[in-house]
Amino acid sequence: MSADRDLSRCSLNTASIKRATLPEAVDAAARAGYGAIGLWRDRVQETGAEKAAKLVADAGLRVSSLCRGGFLTASDEAGIAAALDDNRAAIVEAATVGTSELVFVVGGLPGSAPETAPAPGTDRDVVAARARVADRIADLAPFAAEHGVRIVLEPLHPMFAADRAVISTLGQALDLAAPHPADVVGVVVDTYHVWWDPALEASIARAGAEQRIASYQVCDWALPFAPLALNSRGHVGDGYVDFPTISRWVAAAGYRGDVETELFNQEIWDAPFDDTxxxxADRYLRHVQPYVG
Structure with a gap:
């Protein structure tokens, strides 16, 4: 592969071709010359973690990350126990498929449901919810360390604070990670969620200095929004994100890992896998690869 077609750090997140089975996604990424693939747990569970690991390895790919763990904000004993059980299972899955990076979406307010109005009695105490996230990370960190897996905190755009993630900035994620070793709790820089943050350059620099950048995920902030806000991610270059600048910041922070493209977009999901x-690959080579070091 020529230098100007270097896809060695380019990773296909399986969510970007949501209808593809894991064998189909692995095949598509390998044929296109990608270096890695980011896995979602639903596809891993359909295949089995050990078989998934073999599929990826046989194709000559790396597993850049596993998504997702998290949803840590429950306030009742049963909810807390269920969250801990599921996240321990996710940690084992990450180790089995061969990645050290398990992405965590930390969860919204207890009792919330995606894209729905609050039910009667919904707990609106976001400060307490964030405190429980810290408690659950502390519960899970020793288990993750035992398995060589890093808990990777993903801040989500503030519009998702109610129903998906009560942490909204990279700075908040770094504060939650701070009590733990950098190889046990890290962060992901996801352009869709953090591009707007006035403190982003400083937070990326801090994350690099603390050696906590575990993943760089790219997709664009495309308008108008789809009816489901979560499914409004656009191809790199189709929206408002300044990828050269953010990529330079990530590179300056010392990150040299894989760059995942993760797209939630019905129109993209409906397209042929190879087209997506x-x-x-084209958008990565044009808008990201020249700037990531």
């Missing part, structure tokens, strides 16, 4: 994989 080719577009992701």
């Amino acid at each position: 994989v080719a577009t992701i």
